[in-house]
Amino acid sequence: MMRGGHLDITVLGGFQxxxxxxxxxxxTGEPDAVPAVGGAMDLVAGAANLFVMMEHVTRDGLPKIVERCSYPLTGLGVVDRIYTDLAVIDVQPGGGLLVTGLAEGVSFDAVAALSAAPLMLKGQCRVLR
Structure with missing residues (x-):
């Protein structure tokens, strides 16, 4: 199923x-961390659309949306949409991040401040409840 390109959507968690x-x-590349590749690499390679669900920042408050990943990569240019606790962000063809939804009570400026990559705001941004 995964390797044959039969999946329309895959939803995974993400570190970055x-x-x-x-x-x-x-x-995370940390010396004491246990790597857990599992089937993630097969899933990102075989799905037509890849959605990532994660918190917007780490426990230490560091951005998980970054200009370039510093952790070992699962896939290059494979993410189509990011769902965080603060926003919904679409990855644009050729790169760039477009915020299409914001959690109720969260401003675009707050999301941008918690991200380490430039964000653009869609004109008709949804409020997520």
């Missing part, structure tokens, strides 16, 4: 997503 849609989700 880059402005180009690169995904790092199997290891």
């Amino acid at each position: 997503v880059s402005a180009r849609g690169d995904l790092a989700n199997w290891s």
Whole structure:
């Protein structure tokens, strides 16, 4: 199923997503971390659309949406959409991140401040409840 291109959508968690849609989700590279590749690499390679669900920042408050991933990559340019606790962000063809939805009570400026990659705001941005 996965390798044959039969999946329309795959939803995975992520440690980092880059402005180009690169995904790092199997290891933080920390010496004491246990890597957990599992089937993620097959899933990102075989799905027509890849959605990533994650918190917007780490436990330490560091951005998970970055210009370039510093963690080991699962896939290059594979992410189509990012769902965080603060926003919905589409990865544009050729790179760039477009905020299409904001959590109720969260401003675009707040989301941009918690991201380490430039964000653009869609004209008719949805309010997520």
